[in-house]
Amino acid sequence: MNDLKKTPLFHEHERIGAQMAPFGGWIMPIQYCGILAEHRWCRESVALFDTSHMGELLFRGDAVGSGLESLLSFRISTIAVGRCRYGFLLNDAGGVVDDLTVYRMADDEAMIVVNAGPADKDFSVIRGAVAGRGFLENATGRTGKLDLQGPLSREVLAALFGREVGEIPFFGFRRLNAAGAEVLVSRTGYTGELGYEIYLEADRLPTLWQQLLEDDRVRPAGLGARDLLRLELGYSLYGSDLDESTTPLEAGLERFVDFSREFVGREALLAQRDRGLSRIRAAFRVSSRRTPRHGYRIFRRGEPVGEVTSGAFSPMLGCGIGLGYVKPSAAARGTLLAIRHESVVMEAVVMELPFYRGGSLRN
Amino acid sequence: METYFTRDHEWISVEGTTGTVGITEYAVGQLGDITFIELPSVGKAVRRCEIFCAVESVKAASDIYAPLSGKVTEVNRTLESEPEIVNRSPEGHGWIARLAVEDLSEVDKLMGRTEYDEYVRGLE
Numbered sequence: 001m002n003d004l005k006k007t008p009l010f011h012e013h014e015r016i017g018a019q020m021a022p023f024g025g026w027i028m029p030i031q032y033c034g035i036l037a038e039h040r041w042c043r044e045s046v047a048l049f050d051t052s053h054m055g056e057l058l059f060r061g062d063a064v065g066s067g068l069e070s071l072l073s074f075r076i077s078t079i080a081v082g083r084c085r086y087g088f089l090l091n092d093a094g095g096v097v098d099d100l101t102v103y104r105m106a107d108d109e110a111m112i113v114v115n116a117g118p119a120d121k122d123f124s125v126i127r128g129a130v131a132g133r134g135f136l137e138n139a140t141g142r143t144g145k146l147d148l149q150g151p152l153s154r155e156v157l158a159a160l161f162g163r164e165v166g167e168i169p170f171f172g173f174r175r176l177n178a179a180g181a182e183v184l185v186s187r188t189g190y191t192g193e194l195g196y197e198i199y200l201e202a203d204r205l206p207t208l209w210q211q212l213l214e215d216d217r218v219r220p221a222g223l224g225a226r227d228l229l230r231l232e233l234g235y236s237l238y239g240s241d242l243d244e245s246t247t248p249l250e251a252g253l254e255r256f257v258d259f260s261r262e263f264v265g266r267e268a269l270l271a272q273r274d275r276g277l278s279r280i281r282a283a284f285r286v287s288s289r290r291t292p293r294h295g296y297r298i299f300r301r302g303e304p305v306g307e308v309t310s311g312a313f314s315p316m317l318g319c320g321i322g323l324g325y326v327k328p329s330a331a332a333r334g335t336l337l338a339i340r341h342e343s344v345v346m347e348a349v350v351m352e353l354p355f356y357r358g359g360s361l362r363n
Numbered sequence: 364m365e366t367y368f369t370r371d372h373e374w375i376s377v378e379g380t381t382g383t384v385g386i387t388e389y390a391v392g393q394l395g396d397i398t399f400i401e402l403p404s405v406g407k408a409v410r411r412c413e414i415f416c417a418v419e420s421v422k423a424a425s426d427i428y429a430p431l432s433g434k435v436t437e438v439n440r441t442l443e444s445e446p447e448i449v450n451r452s453p454e455g456h457g458w459i460a461r462l463a464v465e466d467l468s469e470v471d472k473l474m475g476r477t478e479y480d481e482y483v484r485g486l487e
Contacts, residue, residue, distance in 0.1 A: 035421040036396040036447075224395075224421060289399040289446070291419050313398035313421065344417075344424075 007052035008205040024116030026053040029222040038225035046150035047221035055119030056143045057112040061134025073257040079104040087256040090265030095244040115238040144205030149195030151360035192233035192359035234353030241309045282331045284348040286320030296341040305330040316356045367473035375430040382462040394420035402438040433462035
């Protein structure tokens, strides 16, 4: 446990009784009062997450000329300053090295927000590729990050940062000031609710955390609730649903790949598309309250067709839900599946995403 | 009525030859929010220490072992739709099943309240 990294809020989490566990090389809060209560609070009011474990890589230079853009599955040059875009860093085989979001800070400046686990790997891959042509800094250690998510999050944030918060478009961001600190606020998230991600200097983080929690509408939520919230939307979790042996085509995420230009992994993806996929991500709901879990096997008409990569009991649907990779013949909506683990068998049916459609995301 | 405990954190309250079974406050604390309970079938005969039902929580799936041998006479059907009752009241409304206890002398293999509380303190 000693080599795990701690966020600037570590002592704060301990003080308010969070259950802590390792995640992506960090010691993180899994829950405070209870995963289901925190999940409900996010769907109904506002949840506050410490997401400082995520990586921030700051790039300066020409995104095209430096070679950065050709490392990613999407164009940076067409992102307007003040907007962000989601996509992938791929390997030569088209496998997902990481899924990430690029913030276009200025014409010659971008912030790349990556997952905690692969952050160091991402940094060395990107730095190696742009060396001598662009500058890359790993700012993870000096950057704090909070996610404020829930239907009332706009009002909560506006109370601290002013009405400008209401002008931030979906997948847009602004630099705002409060109590002498400059923060970057984007209207993005991982919950399916209206919400914001807030970046600031790490040493300012405890103060902002306290200020936000002083609002009665806000409660802290841990990674347990965060996982449940994202799964109800069908968002992928890197390391569970995505990894270097999985391509965006298999993961059903082709819409985040722009094939109209060269990029690392493009040839492999085109070849895979021509060849046809041997497995594809399926989303399914279980006919009971049972939870399918990572590694459980998936059968169709008695034949093994794949494996579960993520699963949970969905409070919004009142049943088990999951994601997994299956043979394409078992991936069509309405397909009946059996999920097996030891003596347990669950009936499931393939659904279209998202599982939960009632969120305030676009409000 | 006397309540006994297992090292796996089940409890059984014995009154005459009827034993009411559930899981302890400590077990519930470890499991977190309970989302599903697989109740045993009424009439099922169970041996002490054998798996007789299962609970699933937001964190894990766990088997529950029979604290004593006997036959299941009643199950708490309310838990099928509201398993969260076990979180709220693990040793009260969150009881799981009742057994017709076969051999009362088996309670000698279980812990009493004081002994169990000490056992749990040793785990923390």
